[in-house]
Amino acid sequence: MSSNSGSVHEHEQKSEPPKTVDESNYQQQHKPSSAFNSREEYLEHELQIMGPKRWRPNWPFKDYRFELEDSIPAMAATIGKVVMVGAIATTFATSLGLEESFILENVRYELIIAAFFIVIFSGFLLPTANLAGTHGPLIPIIPIVVAAGGHPMAFGLLIGALGLILAISKGGSLLANLTSKGVCGGLLLYLGFVGTVSQVEKLYSWANDIGMAHIAFIVIFCTIILYALLEHWRKRWLAVPLSCLLGGTLAFALGAPFEFNTGPGLPNMNPMYWWGDNTGWMLGLPTLESFVVVLPFAVLAVAMWSPDFLGHQVFQKINYPERTEKVQMNIDDTMTSASIRQTFGSLLGGANFTSSWGTYIIPAAIAKRPIPAGALLTALFCIIAALWGYPMDLAIWEPVLCVALVVGVFIPLLEAGMEMTREGKTTQSAAIVVFSSVLVNPAFGWSLTMLLDNLGLIGCKDRSAKLTKMNRWIIPSIMFVVLTGVMAIVGLLPGIPAIISDLN
Numbered sequence: 001m002s003s004n005s006g007s008v009h010e011h012e013q014k015s016e017p018p019k020t021v022d023e024s025n026y027q028q029q030h031k032p033s034s035a036f037n038s039r040e041e042y043l044e045h046e047l048q049i050m051g052p053k054r055w056r057p058n059w060p061f062k063d064y065r066f067e068l069e070d071s072i073p074a075m076a077a078t079i080g081k082v083v084m085v086g087a088i089a090t091t092f093a094t095s096l097g098l099e100e101s102f103i104l105e106n107v108r109y110e111l112i113i114a115a116f117f118i119v120i121f122s123g124f125l126l127p128t129a130n131l132a133g134t135h136g137p138l139i140p141i142i143p144i145v146v147a148a149g150g151h152p153m154a155f156g157l158l159i160g161a162l163g164l165i166l167a168i169s170k171g172g173s174l175l176a177n178l179t180s181k182g183v184c185g186g187l188l189l190y191l192g193f194v195g196t197v198s199q200v201e202k203l204y205s206w207a208n209d210i211g212m213a214h215i216a217f218i219v220i221f222c223t224i225i226l227y228a229l230l231e232h233w234r235k236r237w238l239a240v241p242l243s244c245l246l247g248g249t250l251a252f253a254l255g256a257p258f259e260f261n262t263g264p265g266l267p268n269m270n271p272m273y274w275w276g277d278n279t280g281w282m283l284g285l286p287t288l289e290s291f292v293v294v295l296p297f298a299v300l301a302v303a304m305w306s307p308d309f310l311g312h313q314v315f316q317k318i319n320y321p322e323r324t325e326k327v328q329m330n331i332d333d334t335m336t337s338a339s340i341r342q343t344f345g346s347l348l349g350g351a352n353f354t355s356s357w358g359t360y361i362i363p364a365a366i367a368k369r370p371i372p373a374g375a376l377l378t379a380l381f382c383i384i385a386a387l388w389g390y391p392m393d394l395a396i397w398e399p400v401l402c403v404a405l406v407v408g409v410f411i412p413l414l415e416a417g418m419e420m421t422r423e424g425k426t427t428q429s430a431a432i433v434v435f436s437s438v439l440v441n442p443a444f445g446w447s448l449t450m451l452l453d454n455l456g457l458i459g460c461k462d463r464s465a466k467l468t469k470m471n472r473w474i475i476p477s478i479m480f481v482v483l484t485g486v487m488a489i490v491g492l493l494p495g496i497p498a499i500i501s502d503l504n
Helices: 002-012 021-029 039-049 068-096 100-125 136-147 152-168 171-177 181-209 213-232 236-253 288-303 305-319 331-348 358-366 371-388 390-395 398-420 426-439 442-455 461-466 469-490 499-503
Strands: none
Touching: 021 039, 068 100, 068 136, 068 236, 068 358, 068 371, 068 390, 068 398, 100 331, 100 371, 100 390, 136 288, 152 171, 152 288, 152 331, 171 305, 171 331, 171 469, 181 213, 181 305, 181 398, 181 426, 181 442, 213 236, 213 398, 236 358, 236 398, 288 305, 288 442, 288 469, 305 331, 305 358, 305 398, 305 442, 358 371, 358 398, 371 390, 390 398, 398 426, 426 442, 442 461, 442 469, 469 499
């Protein structure tokens, strides 16, 4: 829409150099924060006047500005990145029998790879594409992939190829549009609750292991009080850094052991090292058979993108003010950048599998900040963490890690889910999503409930009646059958043996 009006503007003023309306709008409409009654008003105004450009450079200080609030999602994203890539690398290393040194070096390598693609896409060329993060739900599937003879490079390249096909066909945004508020809200509630419980349990497990179970209770209790106060003061965007500081300081003061072990260094940047027969992954290059083995897993991975991306986009919509559609996360652009980043990351030898970066976009939405400025800061923080080393130790220390994920990701997801299920008959769909997600996983719960909801069996009957035959049952049915079939093949349906193991 803005590009069309920009063309008219250019024809009307031929005497001036070509200039898009978006550039003119932002530069002319920007006002200092002192011109507003509150900081929140200033941040909302910034969102409303920005005009991001697709596949053209978006320059800092010209098309957007850096604000203090951008550092918070960048910090949360870096912590989350270290943790999630570490989890994937650890799972692969354990399954393949690799040494622990592989984990640390590959995490450092992935941080540098991530920083490069963040700058290229989210920082400059696709400012409405969320950062390409880590596909957390794939972690429990990795041992199955390795046991089936899957090759990490083949797996990553197929995810990139399938994701690019979905992005080009705009399948991601189509599936998002077919997902009702009730289905999306229930998905957010499930992910928020399960995530919160898992992090609290992880913190208690760590405290029990060091013989100081009381530390977990004190840290969690004080974090709850801090979060409530920040909510009351309307400073919730500060929850991640203050909670990390509080959790780490309390734990250390109460006697919890901590020391820095990871010193400065640079990972091996040679892809041939990582894909050598006796170095890196120690697997060599993949064969054609390697691609055949991982195909069902790659289909599942890309199919699980849609509910993940949708939840992040909806979180922005809930927290952003009106007239900010043009700066909100674009699902298809995010799939494009994630697919390209996945393809090159796998070729280079990284262990990461991409998805929308939740530990970035959720704190950024709370702070009412657009994607690009915080993206560049995230890239900077990732490089610092990779080269310096010591921040990596702090990021994975449980009192810091657990509270960061709880207040920065999972509690906000719970709040957003509750917000989306307040009105109408959304609670019916939300309950079915939670029920079916517990039965199998969120991807199964999302696809099944989307089908039932669009058919009008649950949720809002008026909404279902307005849908076309294609959107009402054909596309949701295909999605459910494909997802369920792939899950049956790889053994993710409870009580049903994996079909792929029988074929082998």
